[in-house]
Amino acid sequence: DTEVTQTPKHLVMGMTNKKSLKCEQHMGHRAMYWYKQKAKKPPELMFVYSYEKLSINESVPSRFSPECPNSSLLNLHLHALQPEDSALYLCASSLSQGNTIYFGEGSWLTVV
Amino acid sequence: GENVEQHPSTLSVQEGDSAVIKCTYSDSASNYFPWYKQELGKRPQLIIDIRSNVGEKKDQRIAVTLNKTAKHFSLHITETQPEDSAVYFCAASIQDTGRRALTFGSGTRLQVQP
Numbered sequence: 005d006t007e008v009t010q011t012p013k014h015l016v017m018g019m020t021n022k023k024s025l026k027c028e029q030h031m032g033h034r035a036m037y038w039y040k041q042k043a044k045k046p047p048e049l050m051f052v053y054s055y056e057k058l059s060i061n062e063s064v065p066s067r068f069s070p071e072c073p074n075s076s077l078l079n080l081h082l083h084a085l086q087p088e089d090s091a092l093y094l095c096a097s098s099l100s101q102g103n104t105i106y107f108g109e110g111s112w113l114t115v116v
Numbered sequence: 117g118e119n120v121e122q123h124p125s126t127l128s129v130q131e132g133d134s135a136v137i138k139c140t141y142s143d144s145a146s147n148y149f150p151w152y153k154q155e156l157g158k159r160p161q162l163i164i165d166i167r168s169n170v171g172e173k174k175d176q177r178i179a180v181t182l183n184k185t186a187k188h189f190s191l192h193i194t195e196t197q198p199e200d201s202a203v204y205f206c207a208a209s210i211q212d213t214g215r216r217a218l219t220f221g222s223g224t225r226l227q228v229q230p
Contacts, residue, residue, distance in 0.1 A: 037217060046205050046220035047160060060217060094159060102209045104150060105218060107159040 007031070008108035010095050016114045019085060025111045027078040027095030035059075035101040036078040038070060039094040041110070047094055053078060054101045085115045118143040120208050122221030129196050130229050137224045139206035140188040148211040149182060149189045150218070155202045163204075164191070167211070196228045 008029045017023050027036065035054045039047035052060035053072040061070075067089075069081040078095055092112055096105040119142040129135050141149075150165035166173045166180045166189065173180050177196075182189040193200055203225050207218040 035217075044203075044223075044225075046223050049217050052217050101217060102148065102211045104148075104162060104165060106162070109159050 008095055008097055008106055010093075010108035010111050012111060013109065014112045014114075016116060017082065017085065018116055019087075021085075022081070022083045024082065025080040025093055025095070025113075027080075027108055028076055029097040029106075030076055031097065031099075031106070032075075033097035033099055033106075034075060035098045035103070035105075036072065037094075037096040037098075037105060038068075038078070038080050039096060039107075041092045041094055047107075051080075052101060059101060082113075085113075087115050090114045117216065118146055118208055118219040120206060120219050120221040122206050122224055124224060125222065126225045126227070128227045128229060131196060131198060133196055135193045135196050135200070135226055135228075137191045137204055137206070137226070138188060139190070139208075139221050140186075141208040141219075142187070143208070143210075144184075144187065145210050146208040148209050149180070150207050151180060151191050152205045152207065152220075153202045154205065154223075160205060193226075196226075198228050198230050201226060201228045 011026045038050040041047045050064045051070040067084045071079040092110045094110045095108040098105040122139045147168035152160035153163045154160040177194045179192040203223045206221040209218045
């Protein structure tokens with residue numbers, strides 16, 4: 005089973021709202037990722053958690069706040085976003101950092 | 117860090133023809149090279165990968181070749197079918213060290229004309 009589950013699938017939020025994206029995997033993977041993907045572009049790495057510790061933060065603005073409550077869960081807290089943050093947000097996991105990553109179906113975020 | 121360049125950005129072939137997509141990488145320490153296929157509105161899905169101790173790998177109509185000396189790797193799709201139409205991304209990483217995550221190429225939009 006190579007399933008990474010993301011919720012919600014679609015989210016529309018205002019610039020003053022606070023919302024969260026959630027991700028779950030039960031494959032025993034110890035690395036989890038958040039990627040952002042704009043239309044016609046490759047996935048762009050935002051954060052990596054390895055063994056529940058933040059391993060990589062690709063200079064992401066503080067309006068995006070990741071959280072890894074346990075080895076199976078990964079959240080992305082959103083606050084005071086801008087319209088240009090509208091994108092597909094992909095969660096992914098891998099056995100360990102640098103190995104094959106498996107993507108979730110993504111959360112389509114629209115900031116209005 | 118790693119830099120992965122991918123060519124061409126778009127590729128149109130007739131059904132039944134072969135398609136080749138090429139990538140180069142900059143970090144000689146990279147040792148893992150997966151390829152992902154992304155259909156419109158869907159997630160990227162792994163289709164094949166290769167590790168640096170292997171020069172070629174095949175899976176039915178798909179093959180990947182790796183030239184470590186030249187630091188490039190290629191995806192070959194034979195007997196293309198309309199369902200092969202998608203965006204393909206190459207990627208590179210250093211496996212199992214925790215030093216970095218996958219670095220993706222810019223993508224190739226493949227269109228297979230029936």
